[in-house]
Amino acid sequence: MPPKPFWLALGFAGVLACCGLSIVIGVRVVSGADLLAGLSGSVENISQAAIAKRIPRTIMAALGGAALGLSGAVMQAITRNPLADPGILGVNAGAAFAVTLGIAWFGMALSVTYVAVAILGAALAAAFVYVVGSAGPGGATPLKLALAGTATSVALASLMNAVILGRNDIANSVQYWMVGGVGGVTMDRVGLVAPFLALGFVLGAWTAPRLNSLALGDELAAGVGENVALTRAVSALGAVILAGATTAICGPIGFVGLAVPHMCRLIIGVDHRWLLPLSAFGGAILLLAADVLGRVLVRPAELEVGIVTALVGVPIFIIIVRRQRVRDL
Amino acid sequence: MAEGLFAGYDGRQVLHGVDLTVETGAVTAIIGANACGKSTLLKTMARLIMPQAGRVLLDGESIHTRSTRSVARVLGLLPQSPLAPEGITVADLVARGRRPHQGFLSRQSVRDDAAVATALEATGTLDLAERSVDALSGGQRQRVWIAMALAQETELLLLDEPTTFLDVAHQIEVLDLLMDMNASRGITVVMVLHDLNLAARYADRLVAMKAGHIYAEGPPGAVFTAPMLQAVFGLRCEVIIDPTSGRPMMLPKGRHRMSERAG
Known part of the structure; x- marks a missing residue:
């Protein structure tokens, strides 16, 4: 097994490679000359303009994928639940619902408030799912949390449909956004969400060594000098910010946060100081690759990235549930 | 170390005023019937539980106000199921x-x-x-x-039933290991033990708890007696001197399989 820094470097190289593919490959085939011209900011013909549009989309896919991968890894650690994922735990749905309400009832426009509202919705949904999932004997078991989260997601999705029903002015854009994707992302939106994601990544870095202690059980974590409640709270905040901010721009994208940390754990082990950065790289790679795949699979149309990640993620979800050690994270 | 401790869970009080000084460099075993508060005492001493009243002092300073990390450099903990x-x-x-x-x-x-x-x-x-x-x-x-x-690398190690789920050979192995650490590094050991005879054999000091109080405390030779065991566990037994260790050991008396001689 190669050493851990090798995998991390490989992950980073993978992100860069996928960013390259995401700019080069699209619905429209672009010549080399137009590619270079487009990259240097020229928009003289359609091909060059296509390149210019692919740049923010690529950045958003990389950032959003990293955010979802990291968020999923942190959620799995703090809940000790292998099924934890911002999609499954209802966090993305909470963010999406809050944004929909904001648009439909308060005419909320794209702004910092918009992202903040998404994060607030994500936090409320996370708290709600945790309370419901912890009720009853046995506390918050993995399956109870997953069920509570899935039920909450479904309920919020129906509520969202109810809200936009008869609102033809917004229905189309909301429904398109609900599928989850990075098509049409502009540099403005990337700039809007970047500070929130940066905060989320910083909190993730702070949390990594502490999650290692938390993995030993709450009592032993306290025994080695960790403030267990603080670690949980800050980690959860970071995970919710990452998932909520990403959902605000890209819509709810599922399964990245679930699948990526599991694959990274197989590669690099259970040390969060390595697992968290690799999960971020892995999430970026998955979202970039899914986005590129979505552009070429059904040419000349596009498949939204949320659909592609679901196709990849569902089999992984089934494999995890079928394994007997679901409880042993 | 522990001063007038009152502690419990969710409003249910388990410890009703416990005073205990742990002797530095010694091996202390806490014994008692189920639910007498011995694990609660250990957890409160390890700062896992905040006492409702009283203090736990470590080097003269309250353990619940010190930074948890600085405590962790002095006090190690092995919970029951990490x-x-x-x-x-x-x-x-x-x-x-x-x-x-x-x-x-x-x-x-x-x-x-x-x-x-x-x-x-x-x-x-x-x-x-x-x-x-x-x-x-x-x-x-x-x-x-x-x-x-x-x-x-702590001077003090608290262990909650370190021998549970182990067969007898491994129980001895683990306790011998702790004795080695105590002897070679001078680590102060405080542990909750279920097996009374092993507690009496290995501990320098025994703490017998009953219903949230310390019933008796001292070296096994002085504390580990038939009347104490009767009072703490409600068990009739005979205490003899273990020929292998020279420490007291107890033989429980049930209602069956009693020879004439044992009365």
Whole structure:
């Protein structure tokens, strides 16, 4: 097994490679000359303009994928639940619902408030799912949390449909956004969400060594000098910010946060100081690759990235549930 | 160390005024019937539970107001059922005991490596270092947890029933190991033990608890008597001197299988 820094470097190289593919490959085939011209900011013909549009989309896919991968890894650690994922735990749905309400009832426009509202919705949904999932004997078991989260997601999705029903002015854009994707992302939106994601990544870095202690059980974590409640709270905040901010721009994208940390754990082990950065790289790679795949699979149309990640993620979800050690994270 | 402790869970009081001074450099065993508060006492002394009244003092300072990390450099803890992350190796798990000595970047230093190596060596787990903890037997795993606590390099070690779920040979092995640590490094050991005869054999001091109070405390020779066991456990028994250790040991008296002589 190669050493851990090798995998991390490989992950980073993978992100860069996928960013390259995401700019080069699209619905429209672009010549080399137009590619270079487009990259240097020229928009003289359609091909060059296509390149210019692919740049923010690529950045958003990389950032959003990293955010979802990291968020999923942190959620799995703090809940000790292998099924934890911002999609499954209802966090993305909470963010999406809050944004929909904001648009439909308060005419909320794209702004910092918009992202903040998404994060607030994500936090409320996370708290709600945790309370419901912890009720009853046995506390918050993995399956109870997953069920509570899935039920909450479904309920919020129906509520969202109810809200936009008869609102033809917004229905189309909301429904398109609900599928989850990075098509049409502009540099403005990337700039809007970047500070929130940066905060989320910083909190993730702070949390990594502490999650290692938390993995030993709450009592032993306290025994080695960790403030267990603080670690949980800050980690959860970071995970919710990452998932909520990403959902605000890209819509709810599922399964990245679930699948990526599991694959990274197989590669690099259970040390969060390595697992968290690799999960971020892995999430970026998955979202970039899914986005590129979505552009070429059904040419000349596009498949939204949320659909592609679901196709990849569902089999992984089934494999995890079928394994007997679901409880042993 | 513990002063007038009142503590419990969710408003239910378990400890009703406990005063206990742990003798430095000694091995102390806490015994008592189920639900008498012995685990609660240990957890309160380990700052896992905030007392409703009273204080736990460590080097003259309240343990619940000191920074938890500075406490962790002096006081180690092995809870009853710690979790091992799936697939973690023995060496990596033991290295997590170094956490209170590491800074923000938490790079493993030469000192950390040395402490881990010493802990593995002392617990006889050096040749397991690269093995996965999942694949170990119960006895090996318990030695690995003790190695982790040792790597923490604390003067004081609290253990909650370290021999539960182990067969008798491994129980002896674990207790012998703790005695080695106590003898060679002067580590003060406080543990909750279920097996009374092992407690009487290994401890320098016994703490017998009953219904949230300390019923008796002192060296086994003075404390471990038939009347004490009758009072604390409600068990009729005979206490004899164990010929292998010279320590007291008890033979329970039930309603059946009693010889004439035993009365």
